[in-house]
Amino acid sequence: MSESDRIDDIREQKRRELLETETGEETDASTGVGVPDEPIHVDGASEFDRLTADHDVVFVDFYADWCGPCKQLEPTVEQLAAETDAAVLKVDIDANQQIAARHGVRSVPTMVLFADGEPAEQVVGVRGADRLGDLIRQYT
Known part of the structure; x- marks a missing residue:
């Protein structure tokens, strides 16, 4: 895995964590949509x-x-x-x-x-x- 791919993965994980914190919802990993x-x-x-x-x-x-x-x-x-x-x-x-x-x-x-x-x-x-x-x- 390249450094760029690793950084993209980290960014995506952080985005999901922020969404969960803001909405109180889990995020569906494949769609990025919150699970109420x-x-x-x-x-x-x-x-x-x-x-x-x-x-x-x-x-x-x-x-x-x-x-x-x-x-x-x-x-x-x-x-x-x-x-x-x-x-x-x-x-x-x-x-x-x-x-x-x-x-x-x-x-x-x-x-x-x-x-x-x-x-x-x-x-x-x-x-x-x-x-x-x-x-x-x-x-x-």
Whole structure:
């Protein structure tokens, strides 16, 4: 490795560290985009598409405000956002029916794990944080 390459690597590492310090977010090494430590509430298809493209691993919780099991799952989703290297999105199926239909969501809660912008896994129903965290870690 040349001196110039080594300096570039150090600069990139420092840039990531500064971004983490300023935003409180981890940085995805391959994209340079911060990984939020809280769920992101998606508002529309273009935002959904951008977020699934910007992050290597994205865990999406399709939910409805009227859904009891969705409310039960909410603390787990927040925990996953805080403890994993995946970006965690929340999609209200009533407000975003087209996104839900595009991903075959027929009941809630449904969670879809995206890896490299493509759906990789789908889970329907309430699951524990350990099981969902293990699923996410398979892709990070």
